């Protein structure tokens with residue numbers, strides 16, 4: 292039995308509880324049965340093949356047992372002493388390892404929230420990502436949702452401590468397919484900084500299919516940082532879907548430094564006047580890594596501003612994909628939307644496939660996009676060398692300089708410094 | 724100190740330097756003048772070690788070493804410095820960060836310990852005052868958005884920081900206001916002593932009023948076609964290059 296058949300059989304046996312998750316789950320079950328795992332014919336998956344990842348014998352549904360506090364201590368992020376820490380192990384939220392320092396922060400299981408006073412919120416936002424992501428992989432997560440959380444940052448709450456979210460895969464005993472799920476609600480006037488990281492321990496294969504949906508209300512301010520520095524056997528589809536429901540501010544920084552096949556879907560839906568969104572990304576990959584950043588900025592309402600800058604540095608045999616969609620719906624007049632993707636290839640075997648995609652249905656808008664793929668600037672290299680800086684160090688300086696205007700947007704200092712340090716290490720070991 | 728013999732170089736198969744002979748001794752200042760496109764910057768780039776210029780013939784001896792065998796950073800380590808005609812802009816890298824790396828890499832090359840923060844800052848302050856450069860400029864990304872004059876002053880500031888034995892200034896006076904020329908010249912003169920040498924490429928006699936050369940050479944069509952003392956610069960200023968071009972062309976029987 293192939294894994295897809297296995298998943299389909301699992302679907303048949305699914306028992307969908309009668310709560311506010313149900314409608315989305317039922318849709319997802321139908322969608323997955325129809326669409327299955329996206330193959331190369333799916334327009335959005337042309338350059339990122341995940342079919343083979345399902346031809347493995349995974350532990351599914353995954354279990355979190357076997358992971359310990361000591362294991363966690365080895366992978367906590369700098370600054371954790373002053374952060375809220377939410378821990379997922381093999382896709383299941385582990386409250387026993389999580390640390391909630393901000394009293395205002397409400398964490399409930401998704402199933403619980405779908406039945407209590409939050410059920411309306413859950414009904415409104417759970418599964419909304421499927422409106423933009425029409426593929427079986429998104430449906431798969433929703434269909435089998437299990438062990439997910441609902442995070443409520445209530446109206447007026449300004450979190451003074453960031454929220455670290457660990458997506459941990461324990462592949463020490465067997466291969467693991469895990470599907471973490473979370474729904475985050477950020478109320479009016481609330482402020483929060485979210486930091487996500489992905490860590491796989493053990494040598495077996497892993498495939499993580501994560502979906503996070505975030506609803507942001509009026510006058511809220513959100514910083515979101517995704518740090519990916521996993522092992523080369525760790526495969527990941529990471530979907531982060533933001534809805535800006537009122538005039539609000541969002542900025543995101545996606546950093547990818549290592550992994551197997553990594554696909555990031557980042558959606559920002561601007562559903563109110565005068566929303567502001569910034570999307571930054573840096574991917575610096577080597578070896579056989581495959582990094583795919585698919586972003587969607589969906590302008591639904593007028594007068595919104597969005598700015599997107601993704602930069603790539605590729606070494607070894609790494610392959611990169613950037614696909615940046617900007618939708619401007621017909622009511623979204625006076626949209627300002629900018630997008631830029633710049634890539635440096637440091638080796639002959641590295642590659643990048645970049646594609647901006649603007650679909651504009653309003654007439655009074657300002658949109659721009661641009662992409663470049665090139666090598667390190669020879670003139671700059673010579674300039675540095677001629678001042679006594681040896682070639683490898685000059686290269687490092689230039690890569691670092693290239694990354695600067697992404698890294699400077701990582702606001703939590705401990706995380707900023709941590710990423711800089713990871714990049715330094717990479718520069719030391721990964722440059723040709 | 725620097726001995727160039729029959730140096731020929733080409734770029735993309737096109738011959739640009741067609742046999743340069745030039746000897747510069749310690750303590751001397753040489754000026755190179757010549758019409759646009761004659762090969763002055765090419766000569767400077769070849770001396771600094773730019774890869775895209777292929778040396779097809781000739782030799783360059785520098786402080787007893789075969790200069791052409793050395794990588795650009797090794798040449799810098801040996802005390803060679805080139806102030807670029809067109810300094811490169813590097814967004815994301817501050818001048819301070821860059822110059823600190825350069826100073827310490829050169830020290831490493833020479834087997835010296837890196838400068839500690841205090842010593843480095845002291846040196847920075849001293850050279851900044853000398854070059855009349857403010858901290859704000861140096862905290863900005865290297866040359867990015869600098870005015871033409873600021874870029875040139877930054878070049879000479881870096882030269883002052885690196886204290887080269889052999890400095891090559893490629894049109895460092897172009898684009899400078901009158902005060903800045905004096906500041907730059909002053910910076911160069913402070914560097915001068917019996918153990919080092921300077922090669923200035925310029926189009927204007929004016930700079931040579933401040934940095935008085937021992938010799939003036941005219942580069943034309945990839946060759947040094949005339950050499951003289953500082954009076955030659957005055958003569959060129961007055962007559963232009965035509966009389967030299969005529970001499971050369973007659974000499975070559977064109």
Ligand SMILES: Nc1ncnc2c1ncn2[C@@H]1O[C@H](COP(=O)(O)OP(=O)(O)OP(=O)(O)O)[C@@H](O)[C@H]1O
Nearest residue numbers: 734735739757758759760761762763764765766775
């Ligand atoms: N990288 C290159 N590729 C092609 N041609 C080049 C290159 N570099 C220099 N050249 C050519 O070589 C010739 C000499 O150029 P060079 O820059 O050395 O002149 P120059 O004497 O410094 O002129 P200027 O006074 O205008 O600075 C010019 O014809 C120039 O176009």
Ligand SMILES: [Mg+2]
Nearest residue numbers: 763764765808
């Ligand atoms: Mg020139």
